[in-house]
Amino acid sequence: MRVLIVHAHPDNKSFNAALTQSAIEQLTADGHDVQLSDLYAMKFKAVLDEDDFEQRNNVEQFHVAHEQTYAVEVGAQAADVTAEQEKVMWADLIIFQFPLWWFGMPAILKGWVDRVWARGFAYYTGRKYDTGMLRGKLGLICVTTGTSADTYAPDGIDGSLFDTLWPINNGVFRYTGCDVVEPYFVFMPAKMSDSEREEALSGWRAKLHNIDNEPRLQFHADTDYGDNDRLKPGVIAKSGFQHNA
Ligand code: FAD
Numbered sequence: 001m002r003v004l005i006v007h008a009h010p011d012n013k014s015f016n017a018a019l020t021q022s023a024i025e026q027l028t029a030d031g032h033d034v035q036l037s038d039l040y041a042m043k044f045k046a047v048l049d050e051d052d053f054e055q056r057n058n059v060e061q062f063h064v065a066h067e068q069t070y071a072v073e074v075g076a077q078a079a080d081v082t083a084e085q086e087k088v089m090w091a092d093l094i095i096f097q098f099p100l101w102w103f104g105m106p107a108i109l110k111g112w113v114d115r116v117w118a119r120g121f122a123y124y125t126g127r128k129y130d131t132g133m134l135r136g137k138l139g140l141i142c143v144t145t146g147t148s149a150d151t152y153a154p155d156g157i158d159g160s161l162f163d164t165l166w167p168i169n170n171g172v173f174r175y176t177g178c179d180v181v182e183p184y185f186v187f188m189p190a191k192m193s194d195s196e197r198e199e200a201l202s203g204w205r206a207k208l209h210n211i212d213n214e215p216r217l218q219f220h221a222d223t224d225y226g227d228n229d230r231l232k233p234g235v236i237a238k239s240g241f242q243h244n245a
Contacts, residue, residue, distance in 0.1 A: 001032045001211070004091035008098040008109035010040045015189040015197065019142055019204055020097050026205040035087050039108045045080060046111030052078045065119045072120035084116040093138045093211065094178070096168065100145045103164050113172055122176040130222040132177020138211075139173030141165055141183040142204060149187045161185060166241050169217055180217040 005023060009016035020036070027034050037044070045051075053067050055076035071077040077085075088094065098105050105113075117123070127133050143165070145152065152161035165183055173180045184207055186200045207214055217239065224235045231237060237244050 001027075001092045002090055003027050003032050003034045003093045003095065004087050005034065005036050005095045005097055006109065006112060007036060007038045008040070008096070008106045008112075012041070014099075015144055015186065015200075016097055016099055018197075018201060019144070019186070022201045022205050023095065023097070023142070023208055026208045030209055035090070037084060037087060037112070039112060042080075044108055044112060045078075045115070046108045048111065048114040052081060052115060054078070068118040069120035069124070072118055077118065078115075081115050081118065084112065085118070085121055088116065088122075088134070088137075091137065093140060093181075094173075095140045095142060097142045098144075100143050100164070103158070105168065117172065117176065127177075128175050129177065129219075132175060134173075135177030137178045138181055139169070139178040140181040140211075141168060142186075143183060144186045144189050146190070147188060149185070152185075152187070163241055170219065170239070170241075174217075174219050180219070181211070182215045182217055 003023075005020055007016070007020045011017065020038075024034050024036065039046075048064065050056075050062055053071050053076055055071070055074060057067055057070035068077075075082075096105070096109060098109050101107075104110070122133050124133065143161075145161070147158060150156050151158040152164070154160040154163075158164070162183075169180045169183070184204055186204075189197060189200065192200065219239050220231065220235070220237075220242075224231055226232045231242070231244070
């Protein structure tokens with residue numbers, strides 16, 4: 001398998017760095033090919049703006065999605081975006097490694113998605129979910145938190161971590177056609193004992209070693225939705241934020 005790890009932590013001695021290092025070692029030992037995008041080390045530009053386009057379709061108005069589509073078509077995207085897209089196309093499995101910041105991804109990773117997951121590359125009109133342009137690939141989140149598993153329980157003060165990650169698992173991976181492996185959570189690594197941290201690293205290695213058989217998240221097929229994009233009557237909602245009305 002070809003694996004792209006998109007790593008978003010500014011400290012190369014962090015626990016996130018240890019998780020990425022463990023992943024590289026395990027995947028390589030298991031015979032997989034690995035590429036790493038270490039976003040802070042690369043000083044990856046996090047903001048999608050006009051500088052991303054070497055040539056413009058419309059110089060009067062900056063319509064972002066239209067410019068992305070045009071730039072993909074004519075090869076006018078920024079070089080760093082194209083380089084990341086080549087890695088995405090190469091990969092069978094894309095891992096997002098990050099600490100939970102404000103209930104989501106660090107801005108540098110969100111910016112990577114904004115810029116790399118461009119219209120015309122990852123999705124297009126009529127090309128989403130079951131027909132998404134990254135169909136056939138797998139997505140996987142490995143995330144660390146600052147608070148406990150209890151706070152992220154479904155009845156916890158922070159709410160279910162599965163729900164918190166729905167915008168990424170559904171909105172980034174599934175939207176573009178990827179299948180999604182159940183995420184790996186490390187709660188409060190800063191409060192763990194040394195042996196607990198070793199256990200967390202071993203658990204991550206074990207998950208990657210078993211990647212072919214790891215459970216996938218459940219999403220509805222496009223055929224479960226009616227013409228209004230809502231679940232058809234009688235279809236029981238089974239994923240993330242969705243609830244039967
Ligand atoms: P670190 O603090 O880097 O590491 C934890 C411990 O692991 C350290 O003692 C380190 O020395 C040790 N370690 C490093 N390498 C190894 C190794 N190889 N083996 C063993 N031990 C090692 N938390 C939330 O829950 N929700 C939020 O919404 C949220 N928002 C945040 C927003 C911001 C802007 C910030 C800065 C933090 C936020 N946090 C939040 C907290 C954040 O999620 C945690 O601080 C982070 O996930 C911890 O991971 P880390 O890699 O930074 O840990």
